[in-house]
Amino acid sequence: MKGECFICGRWRDLDKHHIFGASNRLMSERLGLYVYLCRGCHTVRADSVHKSAETMQKLHEYGQRKAMREQGWDIAKFRTVFHANYLDIEKESNNEKTDTSTKDN
Numbered sequence: 001m002k003g004e005c006f007i008c009g010r011w012r013d014l015d016k017h018h019i020f021g022a023s024n025r026l027m028s029e030r031l032g033l034y035v036y037l038c039r040g041c042h043t044v045r046a047d048s049v050h051k052s053a054e055t056m057q058k059l060h061e062y063g064q065r066k067a068m069r070e071q072g073w074d075i076a077k078f079r080t081v082f083h084a085n086y087l088d089i090e091k092e093s094n095n096e097k098t099d100t101s102t103k104d105n
Contacts, residue, residue, distance in 0.1 A: 005038040007055070012038035017049060019063030024082055031071065033063045060086035 003014050014036040018028040028034055043050045049059055064086045068078055079085050 003036055005041050006035035007037055007041040010038055014038060015042045017042055019059050020082055027081065031067055033067055057086065
């Protein structure tokens with residue numbers, strides 16, 4: 001499939017990457033927690049999702065936020081389903097306080 005890579009934005013042939021793989025692949029598929037990546041961003045480059053823990057973490061954070069937003073879950077529910085939490089809880093709490101205070105103004 002040709003399209004725009006989720007990471008680099010280049011127009012290329014794309015691979016479907018399930019954000020939460022292994023035993024969570026089926027749930028990722030059901031919930032639409034996948035992105036389309038060019039080969040370089042998927043597996044080839046040193047900073048590709050399968051070679052870079054930092055890139056993988058960023059996708060996990062994106063996927064968790066997406067799942068929580070679309071499913072109406074909190075962190076505890078996400079943990080129940082995916083057996084992990086990829087978000088910095090303290091940072092997320094501060095973001096929620098900031099979001100709440102800006103909505104009131």
